[in-house]
Amino acid sequence: MGPLKGIKIIEMTGIGPGPFAGMLLADMGAEVIQVERASADYVIPDCNRRGKKSIVLDLKKDSEVVKLLKLIRQADVIFEGFRPGVMERLGIGPEICLEQNPKLIYGRMTGWGQSGPLSTAAGHDINYIAITGALYATGRKDSPPAPPLNLIGDYGGGAMFLVTGILAALLETQRSGLGQVIDVAMTEGTANLMSIFNTLDGIGQWNVNRASNLLDSGAHFYDCYETQDGLYISIGAIESKFYNLLIELAELDPALFSAQLSVKKWPELKSILKSVFLTKTRQEWCDIMEGTDVCFAPVLNYREAQSYAHNVARGSYINLDGIIQPAPAPKFSRTPSEVQHGSRQAGYDTTSILADWGVDD
Numbered sequence: 001m002g003p004l005k006g007i008k009i010i011e012m013t014g015i016g017p018g019p020f021a022g023m024l025l026a027d028m029g030a031e032v033i034q035v036e037r038a039s040a041d042y043v044i045p046d047c048n049r050r051g052k053k054s055i056v057l058d059l060k061k062d063s064e065v066v067k068l069l070k071l072i073r074q075a076d077v078i079f080e081g082f083r084p085g086v087m088e089r090l091g092i093g094p095e096i097c098l099e100q101n102p103k104l105i106y107g108r109m110t111g112w113g114q115s116g117p118l119s120t121a122a123g124h125d126i127n128y129i130a131i132t133g134a135l136y137a138t139g140r141k142d143s144p145p146a147p148p149l150n151l152i153g154d155y156g157g158g159a160m161f162l163v164t165g166i167l168a169a170l171l172e173t174q175r176s177g178l179g180q181v182i183d184v185a186m187t188e189g190t191a192n193l194m195s196i197f198n199t200l201d202g203i204g205q206w207n208v209n210r211a212s213n214l215l216d217s218g219a220h221f222y223d224c225y226e227t228q229d230g231l232y233i234s235i236g237a238i239e240s241k242f243y244n245l246l247i248e249l250a251e252l253d254p255a256l257f258s259a260q261l262s263v264k265k266w267p268e269l270k271s272i273l274k275s276v277f278l279t280k281t282r283q284e285w286c287d288i289m290e291g292t293d294v295c296f297a298p299v300l301n302y303r304e305a306q307s308y309a310h311n312v313a314r315g316s317y318i319n320l321d322g323i324i325q326p327a328p329a330p331k332f333s334r335t336p337s338e339v340q341h342g343s344r345q346a347g348y349d350t351t352s353i354l355a356d357w358g359v360d361d
Contacts, residue, residue, distance in 0.1 A: 002029020002328075003335040007170065010035060010071060011052070012080035012087070016150070017159035017186075018109060019048035021079065024163050026051030027328035027337045033075075033353060035059075035068060036346040045321030049343030055354070056347035059090045068092060070359045073100050077166055079107030079182075084114050094181045104179040105169040109162045111153065113185030125150035128157065128186040133208075134194055141211035141218075157189025212263075214238070220270035221246065221260065224299055231282035232299035233289075235273075246294045250276055 007030040011022040019034075026032040032052040036042070042049070055071075057064040069092065072078060078097060080087055087093045087108075094106045111128040112118040129135045129152050139146030165182040173179055200206035205214075212218040221237045237246040240260065247257050256272070259265055277285065282298050289296040300308055306317045306324045318327045321342040328337035354360070 001335050002027065002337045003332055005029035005335070007031065007077070008075045009033070009166075010068075010075045010078040012078070012082070013037075013040070013042075013054075014081040016081075017154040017162070018079070018081040019046070020155060021109070021159040021162045021166075022052055023048045023050060024159070025077075025166070027339060029335070029337065030077075033071070033349075034346075038347060040346060042346050044345055045323055045343045047320075047323060047325040047343070050320060050325075051340040052344070053349035053353060054344050054346050055350045057350075059092070062091075065091045067354065067359050069096070069100050071353075071357055072097050072104065074357055075101065075104060076170065077105040077107065079109065079162060079166065081109045083110065084108075084119050098179055098181075102178060103173055105166055105173065105182065106179065107162050107166050107182045107184065109158050109184040109186070111158075111186045113188065114183045125153035125186070128153040129190050131187055132157075132190040132194055133197070134190050136208070137194075137197070137210055137216055139210055141209075145210070152193065153186040153190050156193055157191075158184060158186040161186075161189035161192070218263075218266060220266050220273050223270065223273075225274060225277035227280060227282040227285060228278055229281040233277065233282055233285050234297050234299050236295035238295070242293050242295050245292060249288055249292065249294060252276065 004025060007025075009022070009025055009030045009032045011018065011032055011034050013019065013034045013036045022032045022034065027050075034049070034052050034054045036054055036056050038056045038058065057068055059065055059068065072092070094108075097104055097106055108114055110119070111123040111125075112121065126135065126147050129148075134152055135145045135147070137145075138148050162182070162184045165184060169180055169182060197206055200213075201208075207213065210216060215222060217223045221235060221243055224232050224234050226232055235246065237243040243260050246252070247254055250273070252272075257269060280288075285296075286298055290298070305311060311317060315327055316329075317324050318339065319325075320339060328339060331337070
């Protein structure tokens with residue numbers, strides 16, 4: 001019943017952000033066909049394979065390329081995450097595919113983009129976010145930049161921008177009747193995620209020194225603190241009314257903490273807060289602050305998150321293939337997303353897809 005029901009998408013299976021993007025599209029109702037290699041060692045079960053169908057083709061054989069082109073003629077979207085030139089060498093580059101299907105949306109996602117001096121170089125998330133300022137800004141003052149998992153480049157700057165581009169292009173092709181190529185560079189997606197800091201820098205409210213600003217752990221009222229039991233809580237009391245409530249509930253000295261935005265006092269006030277939060281356990285602080293306007297939350301590990309009361313109430317996680325994993329998001333009121341089925345082995349649907357799509361085997 002998802003909003004993309006009836007949309008046919010071909011995913012040239014890769015790793016990381018590509019499969020994640022395909023999962024999001026499948027959750028929203030699209031028929032996502034993974035094109036895979038028989039020799040590939042895919043992990044089963046895999047959250048990012050849920051809801052998709054799988055077909056195995058040996059694209060080194062001309063006859064198999066022909067089969068894929070016949071599928072492409074009927075598809076709305078194809079996307080891939082290979083280095084520039086790989087799809088062209090296989091005989092399924094954008095020019096050939098758009099000749100077969102002028103309405104086709106052709107998504108291309110790489111770290112560096114399809115052009116530029118680094119476009120053919122190897123890289124990973126940490127490298128892509130390194131050239132945008134995002135990595136430099138992450139971490140503590142007296143430590144090297146801290147890799148924020150691979151969430152920012154691969155998934156935020158890559159997969160989410162690919163999905164956004166595909167959805168926008170699908171809307172546009174309804175008006176024009178023409179397809180197009182989407183060039184997604186994780187570097188550029190990440191740069192866009194950093195736009196608020198360009199704004200703050202431009203108006204003199206941000207500097208390049210790590211852990212010295214409002215949102216990067218420089219401020220005492222926006223940071224994580226250890227509790228008596230060795231766990232952590234998060235505080236984000238930016239607005240004055242929330243900050244005043246923090247002072248009240250943490251039983252802080254109002255006179256000492258009154259100069260909230262005095263940057264010179266931040267280190268001293270942070271040191272005091274560290275001592276205060278060490279006097280109680282995480283649960284004790286939850287009992288005092290959770291659900292209030294302090295802007296407070298316990299810092300959970302990913303397993304704790306699965307059973308956290310708010311997440312349970314919203315159905316934020318599901319159990320599929322024996323793995324507890326995030327439920328489809330966002331939530332739609334009339335055409336709700338849903339997981340169509342669990343992850344499938346490579347080639348599970350080869351015969352049925354070729355038959356259903358009218359391609360002779």
